[in-house]
Amino acid sequence: MFLTLKKYALIYREFFATCLAEATSYRLHFVLLIVMDLLFYATTLTTVDFIYQHVSAVGSWDRHQFLFFLAFLLTVDQLHMTFVSESFWVLSASIRNGDLDFLLIKPVNLYFLIFLRHIRPASMLLCSVTFFLLWHYGVLAGLSTIQFMLLPLLLFLALLLLVSIEIFISASMFWLVEGTGVNFLRMQLQQVSRWPDFVFYGLPRRFFTFVIPVLLIGNAPVQFLFSPFDYHSLLFMIVLIGFFWFMIELTWNKALMQYESASS
Amino acid sequence: MMQSELAIFCENLSKNFRIYQKKPGLWGSIQTLWKREFIEKAAVKPLNLEIRSGEIIGLLGPNGAGKTTLMKMFTGIVIPTAGQLRVLGFEPAKRDLQFRKKIALVMGQKSQLWWDIPAMDSLQLLMRYYEIPEKLFQERVGYLAKLLEVESQLQVHVRKLSLGERMKLELMACLLHDPQIVFLDEPTIGLDLIAQRKIREFLLNYHREKNITLILTSHYMADVTALCQRIVLVMNGEKHFDGSIRAFEGLMGQEKYVKFFFSEPQNENHPLLSPLHPQFGNHGLEVELRVPEDKLKEVCAHILKELPVTDFQTEKMPVERVMQELMSRTGA
Numbered sequence: 001m002f003l004t005l006k007k008y009a010l011i012y013r014e015f016f017a018t019c020l021a022e023a024t025s026y027r028l029h030f031v032l033l034i035v036m037d038l039l040f041y042a043t044t045l046t047t048v049d050f051i052y053q054h055v056s057a058v059g060s061w062d063r064h065q066f067l068f069f070l071a072f073l074l075t076v077d078q079l080h081m082t083f084v085s086e087s088f089w090v091l092s093a094s095i096r097n098g099d100l101d102f103l104l105i106k107p108v109n110l111y112f113l114i115f116l117r118h119i120r121p122a123s124m125l126l127c128s129v130t131f132f133l134l135w136h137y138g139v140l141a142g143l144s145t146i147q148f149m150l151l152p153l154l155l156f157l158a159l160l161l162l163v164s165i166e167i168f169i170s171a172s173m174f175w176l177v178e179g180t181g182v183n184f185l186r187m188q189l190q191q192v193s194r195w196p197d198f199v200f201y202g203l204p205r206r207f208f209t210f211v212i213p214v215l216l217i218g219n220a221p222v223q224f225l226f227s228p229f230d231y232h233s234l235l236f237m238i239v240l241i242g243f244f245w246f247m248i249e250l251t252w253n254k255a256l257m258q259y260e261s262a263s264s
Numbered sequence: 265m266m267q268s269e270l271a272i273f274c275e276n277l278s279k280n281f282r283i284y285q286k287k288p289g290l291w292g293s294i295q296t297l298w299k300r301e302f303i304e305k306a307a308v309k310p311l312n313l314e315i316r317s318g319e320i321i322g323l324l325g326p327n328g329a330g331k332t333t334l335m336k337m338f339t340g341i342v343i344p345t346a347g348q349l350r351v352l353g354f355e356p357a358k359r360d361l362q363f364r365k366k367i368a369l370v371m372g373q374k375s376q377l378w379w380d381i382p383a384m385d386s387l388q389l390l391m392r393y394y395e396i397p398e399k400l401f402q403e404r405v406g407y408l409a410k411l412l413e414v415e416s417q418l419q420v421h422v423r424k425l426s427l428g429e430r431m432k433l434e435l436m437a438c439l440l441h442d443p444q445i446v447f448l449d450e451p452t453i454g455l456d457l458i459a460q461r462k463i464r465e466f467l468l469n470y471h472r473e474k475n476i477t478l479i480l481t482s483h484y485m486a487d488v489t490a491l492c493q494r495i496v497l498v499m500n501g502e503k504h505f506d507g508s509i510r511a512f513e514g515l516m517g518q519e520k521y522v523k524f525f526f527s528e529p530q531n532e533n534h535p536l537l538s539p540l541h542p543q544f545g546n547h548g549l550e551v552e553l554r555v556p557e558d559k560l561k562e563v564c565a566h567i568l569k570e571l572p573v574t575d576f577q578t579e580k581m582p583v584e585r586v587m588q589e590l591m592s593r594t595g596a
Binding site for chain 1: 281332336339340341342343357359361362364365367368369371374376378380381382385386388389392393394395421
């Protein structure tokens with residue numbers, strides 16, 4: 001077990017080194033990615049701030065609670081962009097052009113190789129910004145020390161649910177071959193997850209909570225932080241993560257059998 | 265032969281692909297949105313093959329014959345539709361971790377090296393994948409780089425390398441973990457003659473030293489004649505020949521092709537030439553003859569004596585001619 005962990009830690013270190021070497025080959029592109037992400041944060045936060053200049057509460061949340069919720073999701077989003085997002089785009093291309101061939105014959109866990117291979121060092125720098133926002137709005141929202149200590153675990157669970165849903169969905173790329181549409185679907189689902197669940201009513205709310213449970217990604221952990229006795233959503237989220245990994249095993253086994261590579 | 269002595273054993277191995285078809289034009293594109301027509305294509309028809317450890321096999325055949333599909337089934341990339349397949353005692357479709365440690369694949373038209381970073385960075389990543397100890401890694405990099413003459417290219421970005429240099433580094437990347445079986449899918453494609461020769465020499469030397477199993481596909485018959493001990497000819501997904509190069513050359517009968525060059529044009533009905541299926545060129549100044557092998561010496565001596573010969577040559581690539589002939593016969 002220890003040797004396996006060591007092997008994967010060493011591989012991951014090489015992933016990071018190669019991604020950094022690649023990213024710094026195109027320096028202006030590297031800077032541009034940082035500027036784009038900063039612009040995205042600014043527009044997201046100022047939009048909500050503008051709304052709160054005209055109303056005192058949205059649903060049951062005041063300004064600071066809402067901005068903390070957004071900071072939480074921006075952090076999840078930033079971690080996602082840093083560590084996994086790029087891999088989904090690469091997967092789509094590698095199924096189409098057959099580059100997946102080389103990954104399939106490497107003696108490494110395939111999920112690890114496919115989904116953690118591409119890291120965006122530019123986004124990694126910006127994680128410090130979102131961590132600062134999280135701390136800042138957490139203080140304004142009145143979070144206690146214990147609540148702050150729970151944050152890393154909750155961020156991990158939120159990211160894990162998001163990634164689990166995405167990996168499950170992305171198995172369909174093997175049948176579709178052109179996976180750009182699946183990637184756009186993933187992005188739209190992320191958009192949905194950026195809203196508090198009380199924004200949705202009826203069927204859409206049930207759908208995005210129980211069928212494709214993206215609403216739980218931010219809502220379950222943040223609601224648990226605001227009212228710790230309301231832990232049912234968080235528990236449900238953990239169960240769903242297990243369920244999705246069970247489904248991933250089933251669908252990916254079938255998907256990999258389906259893989260036809262590309263003519264050379 | 266015991267299955268355990270074999271590097272590859274396959275019985276009735278087949279692979280079908282579903283190929284979608286689209287009618288041309290705008291209406292054809294719209295129609296495909298709700299109705300897609302497809303054909304089931306047998307890329308590999310039930311095929312039996314046994315390859316012993318340490319052999320160098322040339323998988324030959326025209327484009328679309330099924331060679332690459334076979335390679336991909338052998339490596340576990342593509343799952344067979346039917347049949348039995350064992351490679352080094354493993355079932356490739358199960359993609360066992362231990363199996364993946366023992367094989368390597370080079371594709372002339374694809375790269376496993378990262379484009380935007382120096383090759384050495386990619387090699388270090390491979391070192392981690394295959395859990396090669398640091399010291400052994402340095403030794404193997406040094407050994408292979410020297411053998412392939414790429415020491416100075418290791419720190420250069422892959423995108424800046426020539427095709428020949430890149431292919432040498434691809435070979436290096438695939439041999440780093442000391443695989444027992446190496447699949448080479450057109451490793452010399454697009455390379456100039458010198459680079460091709462160097463790759464061939466390297467492979468021969470490496471095989472001599474390590475006695476690994478090499479499975480090669482190539483459209484360059486020079487690769488095949490220089491490297492392979494045995495040829496497997498695949499056409500339209502079926503095995504048409506399996507045997508030694510010598511036996512392959514003999515498929516067209518025991519004849520040699522000899523070309524003569526003359527100082528003055530020769531008559532097409534010349535009694536010495538006409539029984540030997542002459543193919544005249546350059547206004548009668550050169551002719552190619554099919555000469556029975558047992559009469560080669562006698563016929564050549566006779567022509568040299570009787571006709572104004574300035575030069576002559578026997579065929580360099582009989583394998584290529586057999587291939588061409590077989591392909592034209594089967595319409596491949």
